[in-house]
Each structure stands twice: as C-alpha cells, then as structure tokens.
Amino acid sequence: xxxxxxxxxxxxxxxxxxxxxxxxxxxxxxxxxxxxxxxxxxxxxxxxxxxxxxxxxxxxxxxxxxxxxxxxxxxxxxxxxxxxxxxxxxxxxxxxxxxxxxxxxxxxxxxxxxxxxxxxxxxxxxxxxxxxxxxxxxxxxxxxxxxxxxxxxxxxxxxxxxxxxxxxxxxxxxxxxxxxxxxxxxxxxxxxxxxxxxxxxxxxxxxxxxxxxxxxxxxxxxxxxxxxxxxxxxxxxxxxxxxxxxxxxxxxxxxxxxxxxxxxxxxxxxxxxxxxxxxxxxxxxxxxxxxxxxxxxxxxxxxxxxxxxxxxxxxxxxxxxxxxxxxxxxxxxxxxxxxxxxxxxxxxxxxxxxxxxxxxxxxxxxxxxxxxxxxxxxxxxxxxxxxxxxxxxxxxxxxxxxxxxxxxx
Ligand SMILES: [Cu+2]
Numbered sequence: 001x002x003x004x005x006x007x008x009x010x011x012x013x014x015x016x017x018x019x020x021x022x023x024x025x026x027x028x029x030x031x032x033x034x035x036x037x038x039x040x041x042x043x044x045x046x047x048x049x050x051x052x053x054x055x056x057x058x059x060x061x062x063x064x065x066x067x068x069x070x071x072x073x074x075x076x077x078x079x080x081x082x083x084x085x086x087x088x089x090x091x092x093x094x095x096x097x098x099x100x101x102x103x104x105x106x107x108x109x110x111x112x113x114x115x116x117x118x119x120x121x122x123x124x125x126x127x128x129x130x131x132x133x134x135x136x137x138x139x140x141x142x143x144x145x146x147x148x149x150x151x152x153x154x155x156x157x158x159x160x161x162x163x164x165x166x167x168x169x170x171x172x173x174x175x176x177x178x179x180x181x182x183x184x185x186x187x188x189x190x191x192x193x194x195x196x197x198x199x200x201x202x203x204x205x206x207x208x209x210x211x212x213x214x215x216x217x218x219x220x221x222x223x224x225x226x227x228x229x230x231x232x233x234x235x236x237x238x239x240x241x242x243x244x245x246x247x248x249x250x251x252x253x254x255x256x257x258x259x260x261x262x263x264x265x266x267x268x269x270x271x272x273x274x275x276x277x278x279x280x281x282x283x284x285x286x287x288x289x290x291x292x293x294x295x296x297x298x299x300x301x302x303x304x305x306x307x308x309x310x311x312x313x314x315x316x317x318x319x320x321x322x323x324x325x326x327x328x329x330x331x332x333x334x335x336x337x338x339x340x341x342x343x344x345x346x347x348x349x350x351x352x353x354x355x356x357x358x359x360x361x362x363x364x365x366x367x368x369x370x371x372x373x374x375x376x377x378x379x380x381x382x383x384x385x386x387x388x389x390x391x392x393x394x395x396x397x398x399x400x401x402x403x404x405x406x407x408x409x
Pocket of ligand 1: 195224226367
C-alpha cells in the first residue's frame with residue numbers, strides 16, 4: 001500500500017513536469033492550425049483542446065475535442081464534432097413557425113461581434129480568415145467541485161471547479177441566441193442555448209395561447225417553443241467506432257432487508273433508433289477499442305436537461321435519435337442537400353448498423369412570456385450534459401493522498 005502510494009506520488013510529480021510537453025504536442029490529428037484552435041489549461045491542470053469555426057447555418061462548430069488531465073497527461077479525444085442541427089420555433093397561436101438554423105442561420109450576418117464588456121477576463125477570437133471577434137473564451141469558476149473531510153487523517157480536501165467556456169451570439173429576428181459550450185475540469189461537456197433579445201412584436205394572440213404583458217389584459221404575447229436539436233459526433237479516445245447502450249434501473253418488486261431491490265438493465269442499441277426518456281433511463285456511447293486502467297471501456301453518458309417536448313411534429317417527439325455518421329446528414333430537418341436524399345432525422349433512422357454513431361439531442365423550452373420579458377428579455381437557457389463514465393480509472397482530480405483509492409477499500 002505504501003509502495004503504491006509513493007509510486008502514485010512519483011507519477012503525479014512526473015505528470016506535473018510533463019504538462020508543458022503536452023501543451024506543445026497537442027493533437028497531431030487535429031484538422032486545424034493554431035488560428036482555429038482553442039487550447040487551454042484550467043487551474044486544476046485539466047487541459048481541453050479543440051478546433052472551432054463558424055458555419056453559416058449552424059453557427060459555432062467545435063471539432064476534434066480532446067481532454068488531458070494532470071494525472072493522465074496524454075490528450076484523449078472525446079468528440080469528433082458538436083453543433084446545432086436545428087432550432088424550431090412554433091408559436092402556440094398556430095400563426096407562426098420558424099426554423100432558425102436552416103431558414104436564417106446562426107452564422108453569416110447573424111453572428112455578432114462581441115465587445116470586451118461581453119467577455120470579461122476572457123479572450124475574444126475571430127474565425128480563421130475573418131476580422132470580427134465573435135467567439136468569447138473564458139475560464140469560469142464553478143464553485144465547490146469536490147470535498148472530503150478525512151477525519152482519520154485530519155485533512156480537509158477541497159477543490160474549486162472551473163469550466164472552459166466558449167460562447168457566440170447570433171441575432172436572428174428579434175431574438176439573440178447565445179450558443180455556449182462548457183468544458184469542465186472533471187471532463188463534463190455542457191451544450192446549451194440561451195435566448196435573449198426581444199419578444200416578437202408580431203406575435204400577439206388570444207389569452208389562452210399567450211400571456212398579457214402590457215397594462216390590463218389586452219396584449220397577449222404568444223407562447224412558443226424553442227425546440228433545439230444538437231448534432232453530436234463522438235470519437236471516444238480517438239479509436240473510432242463506438243456502440244450505444246440504453247440503461248434502465250427498474251424495481252424488481254422484491255424487497256431487501258431495508259429497501260426495494262432495483263436492477264440495472266443494459267440494452268444495446270445496435271442500429272439507428274429514436275429514443276424516448278423514462279424514469280431512471282439514460283444512454284451512453286461506449287468505445288469499442290479503448291479501456292481505462294481498470295479494464296473498463298471508456299464512455300460518455302448523456303444527461304438530458306429539463307425540457308418541454310413539442311409533440312405536434314414527429315421530428316421533435318423523440319428525446320434522442322442515434323444515426324450512423326454521414327457528413328451530408330447535417331440538419332435535423334429541412335436537410336435539402338440533393339446528394340443526401342434524406343430530409344430529416346426521422347429519415348436518417350432507417351435501420352443502418354451503428355459503427356460511428358451520431359446523437360441528435362432534442363431539448364425543447366416552452367416559453368410563456370411574462371412582464372419581465374420587456375425589455376430586453378432575461379436570458380432563458382436550455383441544454384444537456386455529457387459526462388465521462390470510466391474514462392479514467394479514478395477521479396482524475398484526486399488529491400495525491402487519495403490517488404490510490406480504487407475499488408473496495
Ligand atoms: Cu422565447
């Protein structure tokens with residue numbers, strides 16, 4: 001035990017010495033040069049690296065996303081790419097419906113140049129070949145990330161967390177949308193969309209389809225959904241080839257000594273599918289080639305955020321779709337590429353075996369306007385998390401005295 005502890009301490013020191021070398025080596029397989037790369041080490045030693053560009057339709061696109069820890073300094077690929085696949089906005093009045101990504105686009109003229117005030121303590125970046133600084137990169141403190149008061153050792157271990165944050169703003173009609181990706185020092189990836197700007201001045205309706213926001217009961221601003229669909233292409237540990245699993249913990253109906261007995265079922269999703277959430281149900285994408293030092297395959301879990309499902313269109317009914325990766329399958333709906341043939345994600349799901357899965361993640365937000373939305377509107381957020389599961393054999397941010405704790409003590 002003592003030998004293992006001192007070896008771990010040595011490894012930690014070696015890891016700290018290695019960090020500058022990692023910084024220089026970066027990802028030799030990355031498809032971008034320094035001008036389109038964000039590579040940053042957070043205070044805890046976690047280093048995220050990725051390529052970025054602005055797509056005229058989907059806005060901010062991140063590619064070749066990799067993570068390295070002080071305790072595991074070799075960068076490991078997590079994502080091939082992530083971007084929005086659609087933003088559908090139907091109004092409850094039945095009078096208006098927009099598809100902001102395919103009809104207008106988050107890039108091009110919609111992409112807003114950011115002032116220094118919008119990116120405090122961060123760096124503003126222009127896309128390769130562009131002049132306008134549209135991307136804000138910051139390292140945000142996220143509060144207490146881990147704590148243990150080890151009474152035997154009389155030591156308190158605490159750590160403040162940090163996220164690397166990339167954010168752009170797209171002005172589409174009356175709304176101003178914040179596209180944000182957060183990369184946590186513990187490996188979590190958060191994708192979210194914020195909406196601010198102004199309510200549409202053209203969408204006032206009957207009382208039952210909206211909310212009175214002017215004096216008295218006259219001016220009913222129409223309620224509406226913001227149905228966001230993200231396209232997530234995984235590349236776990238850079239090996240290529242992942243499988244998808246659904247996990248459900250279900251009560252067996254049997255009682256143990258003190259509590260109900262539940263059982264965890266793993267259901268492989270071998271072919272393209274539309275998936276719908278249920279209590280205690282979640283999904284993960286699992287590497288078929290890469291294991292951690294415990295021998296467990298590396299994976300990432302999907303944690304859906306709170307959302308409102310828009311059931312009036314078939315494309316927005318499932319929570320998640322998994323499809324085999326095809327470059328031409330770019331948008332969740334109104335995919336008009338004539339080479340592609342399929343126009344929507346429901347057509348992409350046609351029985352193909354999944355060897356390179358893409359996840360289409362839907363998070364809807366039903367916005368019932370309120371007096372405070374005038375003006376400007378307070379930003380409302382929607383999104384989801386991707387959490388590492390067995391990417392490393394133990395907590396990659398463990399204090400050195402706890403680095404050897406792995407399994408039954
Ligand atoms: Cu809204």
